[in-house]
Amino acid sequence: GDSVTQMEGPVTLSEEAFLTINCTYTATGYPSLFWYVQYPGEGLQLLLKATKADDKGSNKGFEATYRKETTSFHLEKGSVQVSDSAVYFCALSDRGGADGLTFGKGTHLIIQP
Amino acid sequence: KAGVTQTPRYLIKTRGQQVTLSCSPISGHRSVSWYQQTPGQGLQFLFEYFSETQRNKGNFPGRFSGRQFSNSRSEMNVSTLELGDSALYLCASSWRDRGRETQYFGPGTRLLVL
Numbered sequence: 001g002d003s004v005t006q007m008e009g010p011v012t013l014s015e016e017a018f019l020t021i022n023c024t025y026t027a028t029g030y031p032s033l034f035w036y037v038q039y040p041g042e043g044l045q046l047l048l049k050a051t052k053a054d055d056k057g058s059n060k061g062f063e064a065t066y067r068k069e070t071t072s073f074h075l076e077k078g079s080v081q082v083s084d085s086a087v088y089f090c091a092l093s094d095r096g097g098a099d100g101l102t103f104g105k106g107t108h109l110i111i112q113p
Numbered sequence: 114k115a116g117v118t119q120t121p122r123y124l125i126k127t128r129g130q131q132v133t134l135s136c137s138p139i140s141g142h143r144s145v146s147w148y149q150q151t152p153g154q155g156l157q158f159l160f161e162y163f164s165e166t167q168r169n170k171g172n173f174p175g176r177f178s179g180r181q182f183s184n185s186r187s188e189m190n191v192s193t194l195e196l197g198d199s200a201l202y203l204c205a206s207s208w209r210d211r212g213r214e215t216q217y218f219g220p221g222t223r224l225l226v227l
Contacts, residue, residue, distance in 0.1 A: 044205075101156075
């Protein structure tokens with residue numbers, strides 16, 4: 001079946017550091033890819049998405065590029081802030097969404113001032 | 114536009130009881146999906162409803178059921194609660210029933226089973 005693999009962390013960085021959270025996937029079809037963020041005590045917020053190969057999703061300084069050849073969708077940000085501290089989930093939707101969204105385990109990001 | 118709302122936000126139940134959770138999707142959205150989030154298993158898909166019909170179902174026992182009303186609001190029911198059902202239950206809505214549509218999540222209902 002489909003699966004998403006991402007580092008679980010916690011990942012601890014200093015403010016203004018460069019961020020990369022790796023995400024790789026396995027899918028039977030041609031999935032759409034998403035990054036969601038979850039702040040403490042809250043639900044999931046869509047951060048960005050990409051629906052086809054080489055698409056780049058971007059939002060709030062975060063970027064991720066759909067790489068079909070490496071089955072990856074790594075999340076990057078050039079300069080993180082304390083307010084970026086949260087849990088980040090990589091997810092895919094395959095086969096027309098028949099199995100809902102398949103999520104990675106989540107990466108806990110901690111940004112220190 | 115108002116987001117996805119879920120009620121109640123917190124629930125405490127005892128083993129053997131049943132519980133009903135409610136979800137109101139974003140206005141105009143016709144698809145509602147439910148997910149269970151636990152520290153051990155992460156986020157898992159429960160089921161999806163579209164136009165009052167269950168379209169897709171995850172790998173959960175029959176104790177987990179749901180329904181959708183004509184106004185797209187959805188309820189999820191868990192019968193004969195077990196300790197392992199303690200989790201954050203998230204509802205998500207989207208415009209259509211196609212997987213490539215973005216799903217928008219509510220704040221969740223945190224269920225504690227004692």
